[in-house]
Amino acid sequence: MTDKIAYVAVENALLHFDNAFSYRIPEGMPVQAGCRVAMPFGRGDSKRQGIVLGLGEEDADDLKTVSELLDDEPVLNDEMLKMCSFIKSHCFCTYYDAVKAMLPAGINYRLSLEYSVSADLGDRFYDLSDEYRRIVTIIRSKNNKVEKHHLLQELGYADSSLLDQMEAEGILFKNDAALRRIGDKTIKMIRLSDDAETLLQGMKLSAKQESVIDLLSTVGSASVKEVCYYTGVTTSVPDTLVRKNIAVYYDDEVFRVPRSSVSDKREITLTEEQQKAYDELSTLYHSDKPEVSLLYGITGSGKTSVFFKLIEQASNDGKDVILMVPEIALTPQMIAMFRAHFGDKVAVFHSALSLGERLDEYKRVSRGIAKIAVGTRSAIFAPFQNLGLIIMDEEQEHTYKSESKPRFNTKELAKFRCSYHKALLLFSSATPSVETYYYANEGRYHKHVLTRRYGTATLPDVVIADMNEEIEVGNTGVFSNILLQNIEENLDNGKQSILLLNRRGYNSYVTCNSCREPLTCPNCSISLTYHSANNRMMCHYCGYSVPYRTECPTCHSHSLRLRGTGTQRAEVEIAQIFPQARILRMDTDTTMTRSSHEKKLTAFANGEYDILVGTQMVAKGLDFPNVTLVGVLNADHMLYLDDYRSYENTFSLLTQVVGRSGRGKDKGRAIIQTYTPENPIIALAARQDYDAFYNAEIGIRKAMLYPPFASICMVGFVGENAKQTEGAAFAFTKQMTQLLQTEFTDIPLRVLGPSQAAVFKVSNKYRFKLILKCRNDSRFREMLARMLVQFSSNREFGNVTVYADMDPLSL
Structure with missing residues (x-):
């Protein structure tokens, strides 16, 4: 059977x-x-x-x-x-x-062990010892159900031996329980009972009771709070009606909807160029088969207006839509715009929401109440049943890739969902990733181009400031003279400025003038960053911090010096130069609290600040018409990193932040400060010439066999013992080589390493890496999955964690 x-x-x-x-x-x-x-x-x-x-x-x-x-x-x-x-x-x-x-x-859910008092205890309670009675009394006071760890904590016990003895004696009962992390939010409701009409015949009621009955007879049901408000009674009146079975209480679920501002609803009129792109995308959207498109347009060309019209079309057709942005900082403006047009149909997904809000937004989507999901990469999991459109704005951004398990690439999940629903996937960017632009040029994706800024706006004038020349004339500060002149001009004219420095903290590192040793984190192989707000040196990897001191821990001289510049120092120095200026700083240190992104950006949009200083969160997607100046304080920071994407990332960041300037009726300017003005990436970003950058970069990628001409997979090894971790990396490589020479001879593969990771130690764990240049197909994944499974069961390296990361953010 x-x-x-x-x-x-x-x-x-x-x-x-x-x-x-x-x-x-x-x-x-x-x-x-x-x-x-x-x-x-x-x-x-x-x-x-x-x-x-x-x-x-x-x-x-x-x-x-x-x-x-x-x-x-x-x-x-x-x-x-x-x-x-x-x-x-x-x-x-x-x-x-x-x-x-x-x-x-x-x-x-979390599974937990709970204790309750046996129902058969009865009068035996009085025969128990004082300690037994104390335990029973505590459990009964908690509705006869207490989680084990809470009970031990309240009793002050180190273990559960006494509780286990009471269970053996039949005094206590032990049970496994599944507890949900966040409960549903409900509101207490009241309505007339089914027998109310019969019970009310001949019953004498007070005036207050009659007023409640009259209200419920009219509206059917209401919350107890509303009943009390509209009739002017206290809760004792509905309580009496419930006791007399004339009314009944029940709970009704309500949703914790994230609060957000709503912008003015304005009609969007497309230009001829935008209309052409929309018409092409609309045709693909209606094709009833999965399609992938790239909307490529210069900064300020109105890409948002095009995909807004596309979302409007999908909404009118009853289709569901996912719109993703790369940063939480970009969600307030986007949500305000879409809620002005679509109201409660819009659900929000990002990490700044409370657990309850995230749960309720998920439920609003799953029940068909919300039809448009706006958020960061977690929005890809919105449980829509009828997807018609997925949009990834600023598709090139690294935040669409998860760095913790599962290490998914949002683009691949978006393609999966569009394939399932026969929907349109739209990538949008002024600086698309090299891979996306390559696939669009090769015809694997459709391409739609916007070449002009919306309205009368034009691209800003860009000046490259050579900081070597500034030093030669005695200027060793953070700001070039030309940038200071332009900031002063903006302040005089009532215009706003954005200053980008992609390093938080006050100083980026601390060194000793005597022994030349930098101060590093004891848990990580990374320099400590000085933060002036708390006068501490902090590690941005593990969170370690120590008060600032002038004595070097290596040579004990009092020669420590603060080096480099972070956003805190930039804020302090610009305030000293322009004491009348209203300055706002945005980085992860100032945006940790709930709704901080929205509050700060709203304040800047309302003209409450003159200068916005920030990291890359101020560089993309923001639209402030009164911003006419952008300053990049250190364009070299990302340019020379040991990563094949360093040129691409630098070009994208510079192009995006320069594009924040001059989006209104006034002409914009941008100042890019650099110590290497001869670098072609700086010049190309200043000209906003993506095509010239792409043509140079794609040749390098092909010659070096980097994406899009091969996939990159990094196998990582992490352990507390450096020698054992290194041994695991070499043993893995040896076993994989043997497997490739026997069962998987058909797999094209180039192996680099193993070697130490770029940051060798993090939180007292050592890290090695193995780089695989591969073709990401089912055959390769089968081979690597088998290796990971075999190696994870290898007891010799049981203390070493091994993982694989396709398309890693950095090597």
Whole structure:
């Protein structure tokens, strides 16, 4: 006889035994694919939770049984379950790693051990010892249900031996419980009971009771708060009606909707060039097959207006839309614009939301209340059922790539979802990634070009300031003379300025003038950064900090000196030069609090500040018509990093930040400060000449076999012992080489390394890397997955973590 079977992916499964495990479904339990369940797992039958990947029927005599159904309805639909398998195979992670990435954190369950008092205790309570009675009293005071760790904490116990003894004596009962991290938000409602009309006949009521009944007879139901407000009664009146069975209370779910500003609703009129791009995109959108397009236009050309019209078209057709931006800083302006037009149809997805807000936005989408998701990369998991359009604004940005497991590339997930729904995927940028532009030129993507700024605006005039010449005339400060002159002119004319410095902190590093040694973090192989706000030297990797001191820890001389410049120092120095200026700083230090991005950007947009100093979060996508000057304080910072994307990233950042200037009716200017003015990337960014940059870069990529001509995969090794970690890296390489020479001889592969990672030590763990230039196809992924599974079960290197990262952000 066959039984109903659930194929379950188990939470916290190790990579080498991450499979779909078969469990028998108890009679009458309505388990569906996509639901979460609790069940015994492993030799000790410890309780675990898992996700049901599918259902079947087979002989279940030797199978364990599902203990508990955690969801009334599936949390993952058919598409999401398929995407779970896609992420597992493409990102080399477990099923549950993928599940956790897709679901909002607030919906997650945690399994916990709870104690309650036995119902049979009765009068035996009075025969118990004082300590036993104390424990029983505490548990009963907590609704007879207390989590183990909370109970131990309140009792002051180090372990549960006494509690276990009470369980053995039948005084306490121990049970596994699944607790959801965030509960649903509800409001207390009241309505008349089904028997109200009969009960009211001949019943004498007070005037206040009659007023409540009259209101409920008219509106049907209302919140208790509303009833009290409109009738002027206290809660005791509806309480009395409920006790008399004339009315009943019930809970109604309400959503925690993130607060955001709403801009003025304005009609968008497309230029002839924009209309042409829209018409082409509209045709692709209606093609009823998956399509990928690039909307490529200079900064200020009105790309947002084009895809707004496209979203409007999809909304009118009843289709769902995902719009992604790379930074939280860009979401307030975008959300304000879209909520002005689409109201509550817009849901918001980004990490600054509370857990409750993230959960409720997810539910609004899954229930069809919201039809447009706007947010950062997490918006790709919005559980829409009828996707028609996905847009990735500033598609070249590194924030679309996850750096923690599962290490997914949002572009690949967007392609997967558009393929499933036969939807249009639109990339938008003034500086598209080299790979995207290559595919558009080769015809793999469609391309639509905007060459002119919207309205009467023109590209800003750009000046390259040679900081070597500034030093020669005695200027050793952060700001060139020409930049200071332009800032002063802007202040006199009531115009605003943006200053970019892609380093936070006051000084970027601290060195000793005597022994020349930099001060580094004891946990990481990285320099400490000085922060003036708290007078501490801090590590931006592990969070270590120490008070600033003048004594060198190496040679003990008092010759420590602060070097380099961060946003804090730039803010202080510009305030000293222009004390009348109102200055706003934006970096991760000043935007850690809730809604800080929106508040600061709104204040700057309202003209409350004259100068905005910030890191790259101020460089992209922002539209302030009164900004007529942009200053780049150190254009060389990213240019000479040991990474094949350093030129591309520098060109993109400079082009984007220069494009923030002159977007209104006034002509814009930009000053780029550099110590290497002869570098062609600086000159190309100043001219905003993307095509010239691309033509030079694509030749280098082809010669060096970098994307788009090959895929890059980095295999990382992390461990507390440097020698053992290095040994693991070399052993992995040796085993992989043997596998390539026997079973996978058909795979084209170039192997670089292993070698130390760029930052060798982080949080007292040593890091090595192996770089693979490969073709990212199923055959390569099969080989690498097998290697990872075999190596993760190797006890010799059990203390070393091994992972694979396709398309890593840096090498």
